[in-house]
Amino acid sequence: DQQVKQNSPSLSVQEGRISILNCDYTNSMFDYFLWYKKYPAEGPTFLISISSIKDKNEDGRFTVFLNKSAKHLSLHIVPSQPGDSAVYFCAASGLKTSYDKVIFGPGTSLSVIP
Amino acid sequence: DAGVIQSPRHEVTEMGQEVTLRCKPISGHDYLFWYRQTMMRGLELLIYFNNNVPIDDSGMPEDRFSAKMPNASFSTLKIQPSEPRDSAVYFCASRYLSQGGYTFGSGTRLTVV
Numbered sequence: 001d002q003q004v005k006q007n008s009p010s011l012s013v014q015e016g017r018i019s020i021l022n023c024d025y026t027n028s029m030f031d032y033f034l035w036y037k038k039y040p041a042e043g044p045t046f047l048i049s050i051s052s053i054k055d056k057n058e059d060g061r062f063t064v065f066l067n068k069s070a071k072h073l074s075l076h077i078v079p080s081q082p083g084d085s086a087v088y089f090c091a092a093s094g095l096k097t098s099y100d101k102v103i104f105g106p107g108t109s110l111s112v113i114p
Numbered sequence: 115d116a117g118v119i120q121s122p123r124h125e126v127t128e129m130g131q132e133v134t135l136r137c138k139p140i141s142g143h144d145y146l147f148w149y150r151q152t153m154m155r156g157l158e159l160l161i162y163f164n165n166n167v168p169i170d171d172s173g174m175p176e177d178r179f180s181a182k183m184p185n186a187s188f189s190t191l192k193i194q195p196s197e198p199r200d201s202a203v204y205f206c207a208s209r210y211l212s213q214g215g216y217t218f219g220s221g222t223r224l225t226v227v
Contacts, residue, residue, distance in 0.1 A: 002156075034215050043205050044116070044157070046215025089157060100145060101170060102216070106156035 003027045004092050004105040008074060012111045019077040020048070021108050023090030026071065030092040032099060035075050038087045045087075048075070080112045118219035120206050126225045132194040135222045137206030138187055145209040146192050147216060148181055152202045163189065196226045 005024045007011075013019045019106040031052035036044035052062045052072070057064050063076045064112055090105040119138040127133050139146045147162040161171040163183045171181070175189070183189040193200055203223050207216035 036215065041220065043207070043218030043220050044216075045218070049215065098170070099160060100162060100164070103159070104149075104157035 002106070003030075003101050004090055006088075006090055006105040006108045008108050009106070010109040010111070012113060013080045015082055016079045017111055019075075019080045019084065019110055019112065021075040021077075021088050021090075021110065022047050023073045023075075023105055024071055025073075025092050026096070027092070028071070028101075030094040030103075032062070032093050033066060034091040034102065035062075035092075036089040036104075038083075038089065040062060044089055045102050079109075080110075082112050082114050085110055085112045118206055118217050120204075120219035120222050122222060122225045123220065124225075126227065127196055128207050129197055129226055130195045130227075132192065133183075133200075133224060133226075135204050135206075135224070136159050137189045137191075137219060139189070139206070139208030140210075140217055141187065143208035143210045143217070146185075146189050147203040147207040147209075148189070149207065149218075150202045151205060151221070157205070160191070162224045164226060171200040195223075196224075198226045 003026050034049040035047040038044040048059050048062050048064050050066050055066050066073045082100045087107045087109045088108045091102045093099045093102045121136045144165050146158040150158050150222040161174045161181045166183045181191045203221045205218050205221045209216045
């Protein structure tokens with residue numbers, strides 16, 4: 001049973017437009033969420049995180065939104081660039097599930113078309 | 115810093131053979147994680163260590179899998195005997211305390227034929 005879900009396996013967006021990647025979680029004990037980006041033949045790299053005490057966190061072109069009541073988070077990339085083409089993993093952890101034990105979603109493959 | 119170093123990058127082995135994957139974490143990091151990536155299950159946590167001590171191995175799929183961390187700079191994941199369904203990319207990651215996200219290695223692509 002997947003605790004972190006990314007229901008869109010892939011997404012294509014025009015360069016310069018907004019990319020929105022979605023993530024849902026089922027475990028209400030999660031209170032810390034992360035996004036990772038992965039290029040082919042490389043390991044995932046940490047992108048941005050958000051704690052459940054916030055509903056938004058920004059870092060340059062990347063913004064993560066958290067809707068705790070819906071158990072939903074999203075990553076917005078504005079404007080999208082061809083170099084953003086990668087697989088994006090949503091991940092979650094929590095005090096009661098252990099912050100050490102990060103659970104990853106299956107990933108969404110983003111293609112930014114020039 | 116060279117980052118997390120995994121070896122080998124690629125491994126092809128025959129069913130029934132023993133396979134050993136290696137990882138060198140970032141110096142000073144006190145947590146080490148082994149993940150497996152497959153198309154069906156995405157990134158699964160297999161086991162993690164804190165200060166060289168295994169903390170949670172509930173993700174290890176079977177007794178055929180074992181992991182060790184004899185010192186702060188080295189860890190191994192062993193599969194014996196290997197089976198075709200073990201074919202996946204295996205990632206090692208390390209982290210210092212609870213700061214931010216992990217640093218992942220580049221992975222070992224294992225193919226068992």
